[in-house]
Amino acid sequence: MEMRSRVLTAAMTGCVALTLCAEAPKPYGAVPSERQLRWHETETFSLIHFGLNTYTDREWGYGEEDPALFNPVKFDANQVLATLKRGGMNGVILVAKHHDGFCLWPTKTTPHNIAKAAWRDGKGDVVREYADAAKKQGLKFGLYCSPWDRNSPAYGTSAYLPVYQAQLRELLLNYGTLFEVWFDGANGGDGYYGGAREKRSIDRFTYYDWPNTWGLVRQLQPSACIFGDVGPDARWVGNERGYAAEESWATFTPKGKTDAARPANGDSVNDKEGPAGHRDGAAWIPAECDVPLRKGWFWHPSEDPTVRTPAQLMDIYFNSVGKGGCMNLGVAPDRNGLVCEADVRALEAFGGLLRTLFAANLASGAVVSASHVRAWQPQRGKTNPYAPENVRDGDRYSYWATDDAVTNATLTLTLPAVAEFSVVRLRENIQLGHRVDGFGVDVWQAGAWKEYAGGQSIGACRLLRGAKVRTDRVRLRITHAAACPCISDVGLFLMPAALAQ
Numbered sequence: 001m002e003m004r005s006r007v008l009t010a011a012m013t014g015c016v017a018l019t020l021c022a023e024a025p026k027p028y029g030a031v032p033s034e035r036q037l038r039w040h041e042t043e044t045f046s047l048i049h050f051g052l053n054t055y056t057d058r059e060w061g062y063g064e065e066d067p068a069l070f071n072p073v074k075f076d077a078n079q080v081l082a083t084l085k086r087g088g089m090n091g092v093i094l095v096a097k098h099h100d101g102f103c104l105w106p107t108k109t110t111p112h113n114i115a116k117a118a119w120r121d122g123k124g125d126v127v128r129e130y131a132d133a134a135k136k137q138g139l140k141f142g143l144y145c146s147p148w149d150r151n152s153p154a155y156g157t158s159a160y161l162p163v164y165q166a167q168l169r170e171l172l173l174n175y176g177t178l179f180e181v182w183f184d185g186a187n188g189g190d191g192y193y194g195g196a197r198e199k200r201s202i203d204r205f206t207y208y209d210w211p212n213t214w215g216l217v218r219q220l221q222p223s224a225c226i227f228g229d230v231g232p233d234a235r236w237v238g239n240e241r242g243y244a245a246e247e248s249w250a251t252f253t254p255k256g257k258t259d260a261a262r263p264a265n266g267d268s269v270n271d272k273e274g275p276a277g278h279r280d281g282a283a284w285i286p287a288e289c290d291v292p293l294r295k296g297w298f299w300h301p302s303e304d305p306t307v308r309t310p311a312q313l314m315d316i317y318f319n320s321v322g323k324g325g326c327m328n329l330g331v332a333p334d335r336n337g338l339v340c341e342a343d344v345r346a347l348e349a350f351g352g353l354l355r356t357l358f359a360a361n362l363a364s365g366a367v368v369s370a371s372h373v374r375a376w377q378p379q380r381g382k383t384n385p386y387a388p389e390n391v392r393d394g395d396r397y398s399y400w401a402t403d404d405a406v407t408n409a410t411l412t413l414t415l416p417a418v419a420e421f422s423v424v425r426l427r428e429n430i431q432l433g434h435r436v437d438g439f440g441v442d443v444w445q446a447g448a449w450k451e452y453a454g455g456q457s458i459g460a461c462r463l464l465r466g467a468k469v470r471t472d473r474v475r476l477r478i479t480h481a482a483a484c485p486c487i488s489d490v491g492l493f494l495m496p497a498a499l500a501q
């Protein structure tokens with residue numbers, strides 16, 4: 001009895017080779033970590049830029065700005081985060097310190113912080129209020145503390161890194177669980193630097209001691225993904241338009257940009273290859289697609305007319321989340337500390353469209369069959385773990401699979417009735433890697449299959465948008481795969497009328 005239950009347990013987990021049952025497919029290539037799986041599930045989040053630049057109308061403060069200027073009299077983190085939530089965002093990353101060095105929390109590391117602001121007589125803490133509001137709104141929370149600091153007199157010398165790392169420690173220790181910590185490589189050289197007003201250059205390869213700086217995140221926030229040009233958990237997509245490439249891979253081989261002999265690091269990477277990544281890249285480093293809602297990252301009174309339309313935001317969504325990455329939408333509170341009217345309208349409309357689009361999955365009631373199904377040993381009370389119908393249960397990790405030798409197979413969904421759709425969603429179970437290299441989606445029309453869409457990469461999510469089509473049968477053709485396909489999702493949706501092509 002004991003022997004039997006051990007065999008069954010092994011068969012269920014699928015990890016142990018047994019003569020009694022087929023093994024689960026082996027992962028192919030680089031695969032995501034647990035923290036990256038959670039990141040993929042997040043899909044959409046916002047990057048909040050708010051600070052002295054909001055009051056001085058600048059994008060990059062010089063570092064000499066008077067902290068007294070910071071006075072958001074109507075400050076309300078809940079207004080901001082509730083707006084993001086209605087806007088379809090599942091997380092928020094606050095810029096706790098931008099390049100101008102002004103810290104939005106009462107840090108012990110520099111006097112250039114919120115304690116010197118007029119706001120709340122210097123007793124406020126923006127980071128705390130955002131962390132609390134994120135919890136209240138059910139949004140994941142993350143932070144960005146700029147490595148480049150144009151205020152610090154120590155910047156450019158060896159005295160700065162301990163200051164920067166101490167700032168990170170304060171942020172990593174005091175504001176709850178973070179889902180992502182953001183880093184970037186921007187460094188324009190000149191700055192105030194405690195009054196020196198000069199240009200300071202650093203060795204981009206060594207100055208920030210990335211292994212140990214990132215190590216702080218690993219040590220103090222083990223579930224947080226680290227974003228940087230090079231990753232290591234999420235890579236910069238390589239542009240600030242929020243677009244990944246048509247065929248985009250979560251796998252990536254970081255290479256040094258400026259000096260081929262020196263390896264890639266936090267400040268130097270082949271970011272031109274960010275949109276597409278690399279098929280069979282060395283590591284799982286998916287694309288984070290950042291783009292501001294307005295022209296700039298900070299709020300500027302003249303930029304109201306630049307707010308992106310809901311249709312543009314949907315295009316970004318299809319080119320980021322729909323290409324297996326995440327969408328990171330920059331939102332800039334105004335001088336009151338609130339999301340202003342024009343931005344609220346755009347976000348709410350976009351969130352509404354997303355909710356309408358995904359409200360009904362037309363595939364959920366389909367009967368699903370496949371040309372091939374992975375062999376397994378039937379067990380009483382258990383359903384086939386590789387069954388075709390797993391693609392319509394909404395679970396990213398349950399999947400249809402074929403035998404190892406089969407890399408060319410079809411899956412057919414027969415809908416309960418003729419239905420109309422214009423969006424197809426495909427997912428692989430990414431725990432097993434990027435396996436598919438080519439696929440087509442066909443619809444049954446007038447007694448024949450007609451190709452509706454196709455491509456190469458699937459990964460965490462591939463969204464395909466087309467003309468509205470009526471059918472009761474849809475077929476997924478896997479035409480090329482590096483290892484047997486493990487497809488976890490085939491969803492069919494109808495684009496809201498406002499966005500129909």
Ligand code: FUL
Pocket residue numbers: 047059060184185186290297
């Ligand atoms: C860049 C910065 O230089 C911009 O000011 C902004 O913060 C953007 C999100 O990242 O690297």
